[in-house]
Amino acid sequence: xxxxxxxxxxxxxxxxxxxxxxxxxxxxxxxxxGEEGLEVLPGFRPDIVLLDLMLPGKDxxxxxxxxxxxxxxxxxxLTARGDDLDVVLGLEAGADDYIVKPARGEVLEARxxxxxxxxxxxxxxxxxxxxxxxxxxxxYGELAIDRAGLxxxxxxxxxxxxxxxxxxxxxxxxxxxxxxxxxxxxxxxWEHSYHGDARLVDACVMxxxxxxxxxxxxxxxxxxxxxxxxxxGPL
Amino acid sequence: xxxxxxxxxxxPRLRGGNPQLLRGLRARLVVGFLVVAALSALTTALLTYQExxxxxxxxxxxIAVNDLRAQVNSLAPELPVPPSQADLDSLRVQxxxxxKSREWxxxxxxxxxxxxxxxxxxxxxxxxxxxRGDVVIPAGLKASVEKRHVPAFQRVDRSGEPWLLxxxxxxxxxxxxxxxxxxxxLPLSAEESNVEALVSAAQRGALPVLVLTVVLALLAAxxxxxxxxxxxxxxxxxxxxxxxxxxxxxxxxxxxxxxxTFNDMAARLEESMxxxxxxxxxxxxxxxxxxxxxxxxxxxxxxxxxxxxxxADSLDPDTASAVRLISQETGKLARMVxxxxxxxxxxxxxxxxxxxxxxxxxxxxxxxxxxxxxxxVTAELPADVRAGIDPRRLDVVVANLVGNALHHGGEPVRVxxxxxxxxxxxxxxxxxxxxxxxxxxxxxxxFDRFYKADSARARSEGSGLGLAIALENVRLHGGSMRAxxxxxxxxxFTVDLPLRHxxxxxxxxxxxxDPPDEAWAAGEPAADDDRGGVRSAAEETHA
Numbered sequence: 162x163x164x165x166x167x168x169x170x171x172x173x174x175x176x177x178x179x180x181x182x183x184x185x186x187x188x189x190x191x192x193x194x195g196e197e198g199l200e201v202l203p204g205f206r207p208d209i210v211l212l213d214l215m216l217p218g219k220d221x222x223x224x225x226x227x228x229x230x231x232x233x234x235x236x237x238x239l240t241a242r243g244d245d246l247d248v249v250l251g252l253e254a255g256a257d258d259y260i261v262k263p264a265r266g267e268v269l270e271a272r273x274x275x276x277x278x279x280x281x282x283x284x285x286x287x288x289x290x291x292x293x294x295x296x297x298x299x300x301y302g303e304l305a306i307d308r309a310g311l312x313x314x315x316x317x318x319x320x321x322x323x324x325x326x327x328x329x330x331x332x333x334x335x336x337x338x339x340x341x342x343x344x345x346x347x348x349x350x351w352e353h354s355y356h357g358d359a360r361l362v363d364a365c366v367m368x369x370x371x372x373x374x375x376x377x378x379x380x381x382x383x384x385x386x387x388x389x390x391x392x393x394g395p396l
Numbered sequence: 397x398x399x400x401x402x403x404x405x406x407x408p409r410l411r412g413g414n415p416q417l418l419r420g421l422r423a424r425l426v427v428g429f430l431v432v433a434a435l436s437a438l439t440t441a442l443l444t445y446q447e448x449x450x451x452x453x454x455x456x457x458x459i460a461v462n463d464l465r466a467q468v469n470s471l472a473p474e475l476p477v478p479p480s481q482a483d484l485d486s487l488r489v490q491x492x493x494x495x496k497s498r499e500w501x502x503x504x505x506x507x508x509x510x511x512x513x514x515x516x517x518x519x520x521x522x523x524x525x526x527x528r529g530d531v532v533i534p535a536g537l538k539a540s541v542e543k544r545h546v547p548a549f550q551r552v553d554r555s556g557e558p559w560l561l562x563x564x565x566x567x568x569x570x571x572x573x574x575x576x577x578x579x580x581x582l583p584l585s586a587e588e589s590n591v592e593a594l595v596s597a598a599q600r601g602a603l604p605v606l607v608l609t610v611v612l613a614l615l616a617a618x619x620x621x622x623x624x625x626x627x628x629x630x631x632x633x634x635x636x637x638x639x640x641x642x643x644x645x646x647x648x649x650x651x652x653x654x655x656x657t658f659n660d661m662a663a664r665l666e667e668s669m670x671x672x673x674x675x676x677x678x679x680x681x682x683x684x685x686x687x688x689x690x691x692x693x694x695x696x697x698x699x700x701x702x703x704x705x706x707x708a709d710s711l712d713p714d715t716a717s718a719v720r721l722i723s724q725e726t727g728k729l730a731r732m733v734x735x736x737x738x739x740x741x742x743x744x745x746x747x748x749x750x751x752x753x754x755x756x757x758x759x760x761x762x763x764x765x766x767x768x769x770x771x772x773v774t775a776e777l778p779a780d781v782r783a784g785i786d787p788r789r790l791d792v793v794v795a796n797l798v799g800n801a802l803h804h805g806g807e808p809v810r811v812x813x814x815x816x817x818x819x820x821x822x823x824x825x826x827x828x829x830x831x832x833x834x835x836x837x838x839x840x841x842x843f844d845r846f847y848k849a850d851s852a853r854a855r856s857e858g859s860g861l862g863l864a865i866a867l868e869n870v871r872l873h874g875g876s877m878r879a880x881x882x883x884x885x886x887x888x889f890t891v892d893l894p895l896r897h898x899x900x901x902x903x904x905x906x907x908x909x910d911p912p913d914e915a916w917a918a919g920e921p922a923a924d925d926d927r928g929g930v931r932s933a934a935e936e937t938h939a
């Protein structure tokens with residue numbers, strides 16, 4: 162069962178969410194502030210972080226950036242406001258998804274599972290273990306994508322991709338040249354059942370480009386098709 | 397001077413101004429000035445003319461009369477009594493000769509007995525003056541001269557020429573009246589031309605005066621109109637909402653008073669508007685803050701409702717009911733707060749559109765699927781209707797309308813997507829139910845916030861904000877929505893959306909959405925009263 166680090170300043174919410182998650186079999190560590198969360202992190206080694214954006218001291222964006230600087234574990238923001246700027250800033254800081262409070266236990270669970278699934282399986286949905294022998298590494302220009310090992314390299318160096326970035330890249334590159342709408346990407350990559358927030362896709366594409374493109378402003382690998390969506394290549 | 401009736405012009409339309417008013421006022425001022433100037437010039441000229449003419453003529457006739465008297469006095473005593481015609485003739489000739497300088501015609505009357513002369517005849521002779529005419533003596537003059545024996549004179553007009561007639565009774569040396577009367581007529585053309593010169597001088601003077609008057613009138617008009625124009629522009633700016641507009645107060649005349657009053661008014665207006673805005677933003681912020689504050693405890697409660705629901709079965713019945721009730725109402729409260737937040741965002745103009753190119757039919761189908769309504773709703777969703785919309789917001793709209801139809805209308809509920817007609821760029825989504833329809837009294841209010849169609853209605857149907865939020869979402873897309881009753885029964889809600897929203901991705905400010913236009917395809921059930929509903933919802937949200 163996934164280990165969850167919950168960083169939330171309001172005691173009642175912290176207790177409520179912890180209770181709900183423990184009931185579902187998760188191991189939960191709860192921190193009341195960003196600083197405390199960052200202290201707990203190395204020892205607890207969570208599989209996923211639930212991070213409240215409105216925190217005393219270091220706010221959620223800052224904490225998100227600090228975690229991202231060292232690790233690529235999934236981060237889900239808990240936000241009291243679906244306000245646009247909040248969410249966008251959180252996504253830019255490297256969060257993989259967000260949940261607007263109040264949320265039921267089952268919603269929390271479903272979102273966490275979706276984010277965790279992103280890195281557990283390659284894009285084609287078959288377990289990596291099922292493939293015999295070392296999986297071939299696909300190369301596209303300077304990019305080397307190892308689907309089985311979930312490693313993406315560029316020019317010989319491995320890139321540190323966040324879970325959503327990794328899955329997005331794997332999904333797009335599985336069928337180079339095919340255009341996907343943002344809705345389709347939300348459904349396949351984020352597993353939002355319907356009318357998800359397209360900003361998740363845009364923010365994730367932006368972050369991905371800064372990592373894999375030579376010139377993020379004129380992308381070569383993840384291209385925008387105006388009015389339709391995104392595609393990988395053609396190179 | 398008869399003033400033209402002052403018509404108070406209607407308040408000019410502020411945008412574009414009203415040159416009519418300016419022209420009118422200027423024209424009136426100029427005409428007024430002109431009339432006054434012309435009248436005074438004319439009066440002055442007339443009086444001057446009369447006085448001068450009288451003075452000139454008076455002087456010349458005095459001279460003429462005195463001359464004649466002197467001549468007669470010197471010649472008459474030598475006349476034998478009774479005189480013969482020859483005597484009279486010679487007297488006339490002598491008199492005429494003495495009047496060379498005057499060119500007068502003389503006639504001599506003798507009413508007494510005389511030798512062989514016609515009595516009382518006007519003597520007709522051809523003198524040597526060029527201005528000879530019949531000396532016709534008017535009766536009045538004749539009477540005063542011959543009956544009352546006083547010298548008299550009269551100015552007469554002969555074919556446009558002024559003539560002076562002088563009648564002079566000759567007295568005998570003892571002072572008694574004699575039968576002899578001398579008449580003289582002389583032209584006054586020289587004097588007349590003097591007077592003419594006066595008149596033409598007056599005329600020549602009048603024209604520059606009138607021109608000057610027009611210039612002065614225009615200047616005066618400008619002096620009045622410039623502040624008036626300033627006032628009009630300032631009023632226009634106030635009407636546009638620039639309440640900090642002030643006029644410059646110059647001098648201490650009525651215009652300055654007016655400007656001062658205007659400034660006072662503007663200041664008051666500004667104050668009260670600021671106050672209103674402050675109150676409004678306070679109440680908005682309050683609503684937003686309240687819903688925001690409610691979220692935290694709700695987040696804690698909502699997280700554990702699953703736990704309550706799971707364990708309720710293992711509790712004793714009373715506790716189980718209580719626990720289920722709490723769980724259920726927590727969910728409702730959470731939805732209500734969510735709706736309140738959404739409304740606050742619309743009110744604050746912070747609702748943003750995230751447009752995406754989607755298959756509209758597919759989006760609607762997903763909305764129905766997500767809420768497990770496929771079985772209860774008949775959907776006619778043509779494929780490949782693509783539009784640039786915000787799918788999340790469209791989902792909210794469709795979910796609200798369908799949920800509304802299922803709760804308050806009656807099944808079967810139908811959702812129909814109409815592909816845009818060729819040449820138009822609008823798509824229609826119709827949601828109709830088979831219920832009793834909407835009470836005509838309720839119809840205008842269906843989009844109002846917290847409007848309960850049936851006061852006895854169970855409170856469990858929702859936040860009372862659903863339709864208001866749906867409408868706001870449609871308007872954010874630049875579309876419109878209306879409610880009506882089908883002729884064959886049941887209510888029908890129609891959403892009209894543009895395929896492309898001009899302000900793509902821009903957070904819509906509160907004034908950007910077009911007012912609902914009534915460009916509906918023919919054959920639609922008419923629902924004029926729906927506009928009231930649309931408008932009231934719009935008014936609520938417009939600052």
